[in-house]
Amino acid sequence: MGFFTREKEQVPCTVEVSHRFEALHAHVRFNNGAVVHPGDEVLVHGAPVVAAYGELVVEDRMATITRATWLERQWVRLTGDFDFMELCEFSFSEELAV
Amino acid sequence: MKDSTIDTGHNTTHGELHAELSGKFDTTAMATEATLLNPRFYTTDFDEMDKIDVTPVRAEWDTLIAQMKSDPNKGHFKKNADWDHVDWAGMDPHLRAEFIDFLVSSCTAEFSGCVLYKEMKRRGNNPDICELFNYMARDEARHAGFINDALREAGVAVNLGFLTKAKKYTYFRPKFIYYATYLSEKIGYARYITIFRHLEAHPEHRFHPIFKWFKEWCNDEFSHGEAFALLMRTDPKLTQSWANKLWIRFFLTAVYSTMWVRDHARKDFHAALGVDIDWYDQEVYRKTSAIARQVFPVELDIDHPRWIPGLRRMNDAMLDMERGRKQGGLAGGLTNAWGTVRAMTAFVGLYLIPVKHTTPPASVRMEPVY
DSSP states (O other): OOSSSOOEEEEEEEEEEEESSSOEEEEEEETTOOOOOTTOEEEEOSSOOOOOTTEEEEEEEEEEEEOOOHHHHHHHHHHGGGGGGGGOOOSSOSOSOO | OOSSBOOOSOTTTTSOOOOOOOSTTOSSSOOOEEEEOOOOOEEOOHHHHHTOOOGGGHHHHHHHHHHHHHOTTTTTSOOOTTSOOOOSTTSOHHHHHHHHHHHHHHHHHHHHHHHHHHHHHHHOOOHHHHHHHHHHHHHHHHHHHHHHHHHHHTTEEEEOGGGGSOEEOEEOOHHHHHHHHHHHHHHHHHHHHHHHHHHHHOGGGOOSGGGGGHHHHHHHHHHHHHHHHHHHHTSTHHHHSHHHHHHHHHHHHHHHHHHHHHHHTOHHHHHHHTOOHHHHHHHHHHHHHHHHTTTOSEEOOTTSTTHHHHHHHHHHHHHHHHHHHHHOHHHHHHHHHHHHHHHHHHHHHHHTSOOEEOOOOSSOOOOOOO
16 A cells, blocks of 8 residues: 555456346455455446346456555545445435425 | 436435436336436445454344344235336326435435445455345345336336446444444334335325335334344443443434434425324334334433424524525525534534433344334
C-alpha cells in the first residue's frame, strides 16, 4: 500500500447476475482471492453485464482494484460510520417529493 | 418523475452511478422505464467478525440456523391464483409513483442486504457466521426477485449496470452493522405485519396483491433480526456499556425519525391503504420497541409529550431542506442551511427525551406474534 500513491491491480474475476423470478442478485468474486479494503475502488471491465429476464449469467472478466492510499484508508475508517443511514434499509427512498 | 427513468433516490449515493436509460436490459416486458439498482458496497472488520463465538447462545443459535436451513418459505414466493390482476394503467399517477418508489426501495433494500450478506459469507472464516449469512443472502435474493417481478408487471425494468461501474468501498464498524441491520430487519417486520393485519381487516384497501404475501415475508425479516440479536448477545459490551447505550439510543432516534419523515412524504400511498400515517408509524415504533427489548436495554418513550411535536418539527425542517436544495442559488442555500439547523435541533430534542430502561430477558429468542 502506498502512502501517497494509489496502486492498481488487475484481477481476474467472476461476475454472476441472476435476473430470475426466484432470485435477483449480482455478485463479483475475485478469482485470485484478492480482498477489498476500505477506500478501495473496483471497476469490472467490459460492456455492462446484461441478463435478460429469466437468465442467470456467469462471466469471467477482468477487474481493476485501485488501492486506497494509507491516508485514504484511515480517513474512510474514521468517517465511514457517518454514512450509517445507508445501512438502514426500510421505508421509502430519501426523496421527499416523489 | 421523468418519463424514462425513476429517480429512486438511491441512484447517486456515492455519486458514481448514473441511470442508464435502456430497454435492452429487459427484452420481454413492456418496459417503458428503467431504474438502476444501486446497492451499497462496504467493508467491515472481518477479523473481528471471525472472532465471534456463539457458544454463550449455542442452543438458541442452533435452533435458529436449523429453522433457516429448513427454509420454511421456500414455496411461499410463487405467484398463484391470489395474485390478481393489477390495473396499472388505471392507477392514479401519484399513487403509482409512490407505490413504485415503495417497490424500488424495497427491492434495493433486499438487494443491498443480499450483497452485504454474501460478502460477509465470502470473507468470513467462522463457519457459524458464514452459514448464517448464506441463508440470509438466499432470502434477500428471493425477496428481490419477487419484487422485481411486480415491478416488471408495472413496466419498470431494473438495470444491473452498476456492476461495470467503478465502486468505492466504504467502511462500517461491525457494531454499527449489527445495530442498523437488526433495527432494519425488525422494523421491516413491524411495517409489513402492521400493513398485513390492517388489510386483513380492510381488504377493500388492498390495491395490489403483493400485500397478501407480507405475512410469511416478514417472518424472514423477523428471523434475520433474531440472528443479529443473538450476535449482539455474544458480547455483552455491545449493548451494556455506557457508550454503546448512547449509540443504541442514537440509532433508534435516527431510524424512527427518518421513517416518520419518509412515510409522511407518501400521502397517496397511505391514503390508498386507508392508513393514517401518524397512527401507522406509532404502531410500528410500538411493535419494534417491544421486540427490541430482547436485546436493547433502552427504549425511546414514544408517548412522551415532546415526541410527536419533535417529529413534526423534524419533518417540516427536512421538507424545507429539500425545497432549498431544489431551488438552488443563494436563497435556496439559505433555506437549506436554516432547515438543516432546525432539523438538527429537532433531532437533539428527540434524542434528549428521557429513555425507558429495560432489562433484556435471559433468553433472547422471540417468535413473531403480531
